[in-house]
Amino acid sequence: MATTSEINNDLSFSVVSIVEDVLQQHSSRSSDVGLVSRKVEESSLRRYEAAGWLRDMIGVSNGKDFPGEPSEEEFRLGLRSGIVLCNVLNKVNPGSVSKVVEAPDDVADGAALSAFQYFENIRNFLVAIEEMGLPSFEASDMEKGGKSIRIVNCILALKSYSEWKLKGENGPWRYGSNMKHNFGSRKLFLRKSSEPFVSSISRTQSTDMLSTDQPLSSDGDSRSINGLVRSFIADRKHEDIPNVVESVLNKVMEEVQQRLSIHNEMMKSSSKPIPEDDSSCETVVRSQLCDARQHEEAEENSPPQVVEKKFQRTNFEHHEEQKILLNQQKHIQELKQTLYTTKAGMKLLQMKYQEDFFHLGKHLNGLAYAATGYKRVLEENRKLYNLVQDLKGNIRVYCRVRPFLPGQESGGLSAVEDIDEGTITIRVPSKYGKAGQKPFMFNKVFGPSATQEEVFSDMQPLVRSVLDGYNVCIFAYGQTGSGKTFTMTGPKELTEESLGVNYRALADLFLLSNQRKDTTSYEISVQMLEIYNEQVRDLLAQDGQTKRLEIRNNSHNGINVPEASLVPVSSTDDVIQLMDLGHMNRAVSSTAMNDRSSRSHSCVTVHVQGRDLTSGSILHGSMHLVDLAGSERVDKSEVTGDRLKEAQHINKSLSALGDVISSLSQKTSHVPYRNSKLTQLLQDSLGGSAKTLMFVHISPEPDTLGETISTLKFAERVGSVELGAARVNKDNSEVKELKEQIANLKMALVRKGNGNDVQPTAIPINRERISRRRSLETPTIRPKLPTMGNTSNNSRPQIMDLSGPEAFNDSTASSRRHSLDIHELMKSSSPAWPRQPLNGKDEDRESKSGEWIDKHEELIQNQNPNSPEQFYQSMVPQQQSLYGGKQDFEVQSITDNESDEAATSDCSDSDLLWRLSVQVNVPKVSNIQNSANPKPKKIQPRTAKLSETRSLIPSLIPAPSKRPPNTVNSQPQRPTRDGKRRLSLGT
Numbered sequence: 001m002a003t004t005s006e007i008n009n010d011l012s013f014s015v016v017s018i019v020e021d022v023l024q025q026h027s028s029r030s031s032d033v034g035l036v037s038r039k040v041e042e043s044s045l046r047r048y049e050a051a052g053w054l055r056d057m058i059g060v061s062n063g064k065d066f067p068g069e070p071s072e073e074e075f076r077l078g079l080r081s082g083i084v085l086c087n088v089l090n091k092v093n094p095g096s097v098s099k100v101v102e103a104p105d106d107v108a109d110g111a112a113l114s115a116f117q118y119f120e121n122i123r124n125f126l127v128a129i130e131e132m133g134l135p136s137f138e139a140s141d142m143e144k145g146g147k148s149i150r151i152v153n154c155i156l157a158l159k160s161y162s163e164w165k166l167k168g169e170n171g172p173w174r175y176g177s178n179m180k181h182n183f184g185s186r187k188l189f190l191r192k193s194s195e196p197f198v199s200s201i202s203r204t205q206s207t208d209m210l211s212t213d214q215p216l217s218s219d220g221d222s223r224s225i226n227g228l229v230r231s232f233i234a235d236r237k238h239e240d241i242p243n244v245v246e247s248v249l250n251k252v253m254e255e256v257q258q259r260l261s262i263h264n265e266m267m268k269s270s271s272k273p274i275p276e277d278d279s280s281c282e283t284v285v286r287s288q289l290c291d292a293r294q295h296e297e298a299e300e301n302s303p304p305q306v307v308e309k310k311f312q313r314t315n316f317e318h319h320e321e322q323k324i325l326l327n328q329q330k331h332i333q334e335l336k337q338t339l340y341t342t343k344a345g346m347k348l349l350q351m352k353y354q355e356d357f358f359h360l361g362k363h364l365n366g367l368a369y370a371a372t373g374y375k376r377v378l379e380e381n382r383k384l385y386n387l388v389q390d391l392k393g394n395i396r397v398y399c400r401v402r403p404f405l406p407g408q409e410s411g412g413l414s415a416v417e418d419i420d421e422g423t424i425t426i427r428v429p430s431k432y433g434k435a436g437q438k439p440f441m442f443n444k445v446f447g448p449s450a451t452q453e454e455v456f457s458d459m460q461p462l463v464r465s466v467l468d469g470y471n472v473c474i475f476a477y478g479q480t481g482s483g484k485t486f487t488m489t490g491p492k493e494l495t496e497e498s499l500g501v502n503y504r505a506l507a508d509l510f511l512l513s514n515q516r517k518d519t520t521s522y523e524i525s526v527q528m529l530e531i532y533n534e535q536v537r538d539l540l541a542q543d544g545q546t547k548r549l550e551i552r553n554n555s556h557n558g559i560n561v562p563e564a565s566l567v568p569v570s571s572t573d574d575v576i577q578l579m580d581l582g583h584m585n586r587a588v589s590s591t592a593m594n595d596r597s598s599r600s601h602s603c604v605t606v607h608v609q610g611r612d613l614t615s616g617s618i619l620h621g622s623m624h625l626v627d628l629a630g631s632e633r634v635d636k637s638e639v640t641g642d643r644l645k646e647a648q649h650i651n652k653s654l655s656a657l658g659d660v661i662s663s664l665s666q667k668t669s670h671v672p673y674r675n676s677k678l679t680q681l682l683q684d685s686l687g688g689s690a691k692t693l694m695f696v697h698i699s700p701e702p703d704t705l706g707e708t709i710s711t712l713k714f715a716e717r718v719g720s721v722e723l724g725a726a727r728v729n730k731d732n733s734e735v736k737e738l739k740e741q742i743a744n745l746k747m748a749l750v751r752k753g754n755g756n757d758v759q760p761t762a763i764p765i766n767r768e769r770i771s772r773r774r775s776l777e778t779p780t781i782r783p784k785l786p787t788m789g790n791t792s793n794n795s796r797p798q799i800m801d802l803s804g805p806e807a808f809n810d811s812t813a814s815s816r817r818h819s820l821d822i823h824e825l826m827k828s829s830s831p832a833w834p835r836q837p838l839n840g841k842d843e844d845r846e847s848k849s850g851e852w853i854d855k856h857e858e859l860i861q862n863q864n865p866n867s868p869e870q871f872y873q874s875m876v877p878q879q880q881s882l883y884g885g886k887q888d889f890e891v892q893s894i895t896d897n898e899s900d901e902a903a904t905s906d907c908s909d910s911d912l913l914w915r916l917s918v919q920v921n922v923p924k925v926s927n928i929q930n931s932a933n934p935k936p937k938k939i940q941p942r943t944a945k946l947s948e949t950r951s952l953i954p955s956l957i958p959a960p961s962k963r964p965p966n967t968v969n970s971q972p973q974r975p976t977r978d979g980k981r982r983l984s985l986g987t
């Protein structure tokens, strides 16, 4: 912003300028036309002189664009950049302009020069000229309409100075008095360094006034005005002077007043408040100052109307700028507001998003929970399904897919498309008929990645139920190389992780029996058999003898091959030792399909006997762990000779297995168990009261797809077989008591039939205590099992001899009690007890669907000739002939709470099974030897008719629903045909 002193100075200087202008106008007005043309010519000559000198000074080549006789316009344009002037000045007075700003080459004449060049060169030149005391000119004189005469004066003065300097004259230089007066006004210039430049006024009217040493002062100003006026009136006539002076003064006064008013206006506009902290204000102020200066200059050099217009324009521009500024501020405010709103909106959105995320998270959690729940429900469904299957007595079927073996991957394309819990989907290509996918459903499907532990954990409850007195059978089925041995035993190199079901099952039984040792004492023993070429071999035979063993089905204690070694085990080490021996003895040789193919069925049978330490009751369970031979067809094995024979035997036994399964699923009356040793061995598990699990194995290779599909089809059929609910093999004191009661009743009947008046002993029947359990025999009469060598010297586990009474202490007592009772009865009855010879060939009798042959009952008869049954049999020959030589007694099944409690398996499904089971059938006892017919009688398959006939045999224990309790119905009863087990007294 201009300071007051500056304004004052400007004003004082302006007075000089005003006077000068007025005088010029006055003189021009008063001059005649001739004078004007003379003046024009004179000024042209002077311009030529100046231009010529400048060309001389800078050289023709540099001044090529600067003509020798330029027009006023050419002259002005040539000097406009200030370069020529500065260079010439530096030549005249070296160092006067320290830096000359060169114009860019491509700046054409007439083009607007940059403000920088304009101000730099011209200003530096003018400053130097003024310092030298030479007549100066205005920078605006360089522009169009400027006073070039002043420029010419300045250059000619410089020329004169140069010539003076060249002459080498001493003393101060004086500008020539012959020169025309220089009316150029002074202008305050600032050096580039912003150093205030104090100019001295050079005036040319008189030598005493033109001293360069004269300081700038108000005296100087007045002197210069006086000089101007004097020179103006010098060539006037005396009588004109007062008038001229008066008109000049009037003019000056007018001009001064006009300019003052303009200044005041400017002052007003420039004194408007400027916003402090707005950086743009600084720019505005600067531009205002600049405008003010330009305005001043324009004011000084332009006629008043132009100045007025310019001022108005400036004012208008200023106004516009103010408006723009205000608008911009308004916009900024609006933008700020928008920003604020946007920020608030963003915050709101952020909060909303966070809320949404939170809800989403909750929702996802809910979904995850639901998914887990769904999985749980699925799992529960599967368990319930399995439970229903168990209740129905279905054979449980698991499927396992072997992974590709190293080097066997057929481009990674497996025959298995998908595995989902209990469903396996097989990819069927067109060569097997209709291309597509074929699903098979089982109780559980294990994929190739399933571990041995996972596999076992799923069947663990089943295994554990052996300790509760159930019979369990797990058999591995599948073609050669599908992984049966892997599942049942493990790979060749056994590790803890790769141990198969056999090892894990026994280890688990040891663990559980140990946990229960306070309540139950368990004895676990193992048999290992092999069926090779339809011969049963003892794999635990130490002498390696391949003695042909016989299978005796439905033995009372679950030991179907009594001649095979039965080795007690108590630890996993024992088991490993035994298994090693068994594997050594097993027949294994190579075939084209699998170099470790076993062409025999192997069966590890675990026998468990548990004695309840409180009640003394005995239970026994057995578990068959069967690794079947490969199920593939003979022709595929590409074998001949011995191998062909082996394969044929395998096929025969597997076909027999298929037939048994088929007839079981169709519930036919005759089940052909006897068609192979395998079906004979598994008879109790397949048609009896056992829990059976078939583990079907398949290979993933597509080239065995045909075999895979037939294996899966077979397995599906097996899954549909209902065996009836499993039962616990438990023998307790109540059962024995009941048996005695039955015997008494029978005797009473016999006596009555003989004309004796003896009334049946009124022994109350405690229905609640009637056991529904299958085995009713006493353990003292179990078949003697073979022993192996000298056990004291043998490091192997000792073979258990179950024949001794000490093995079954509690039952001995029971047996004694039983015989005592009988003797008492015998004393009161007259008929003699016929002696029955032992007959060991009875086991060949064929069992039928829905009944089981109790050899133990038979043995009771054989070993105890004085038993009531024998007595009864001997006394009722007529009845035998009447009813087809066999009597059936239907025993009403009653839930036995105690028995249920005794079944304390960890196996939830077996427990539940028993708890849900309301009515379970008591098994029939059959094949009791008739004293009148010592030879074993081959029982023909029973027809419906025979069954009807036999049903006429009176039931000694009436069904509670039909008859009042505690009464004996001596009339023959029709046996039920609903599959209930019946107590059968054979001939």
Ligand SMILES: Nc1ncnc2c1ncn2[C@@H]1O[C@H](COP(=O)(O)OP(=O)(O)OP(=O)(O)O)[C@@H](O)[C@H]1O
Binding pocket: 401, 402, 403, 405, 448, 478, 479, 480, 481, 482, 483, 484, 485, 486, 487, 490, 491, 492, 594, 596, 597, 598, 628, 629, 630, 631, 697
């Ligand atoms: N689940 C599995 N994981 C890894 N390897 C397996 C698996 N199942 C089987 N194998 C491997 O596949 C090969 C054949 O398995 P395995 O001998 O058990 O078949 P198999 O059905 O018992 O044959 P065979 O009928 O001849 O006895 C073996 O090398 C075995 O280690």
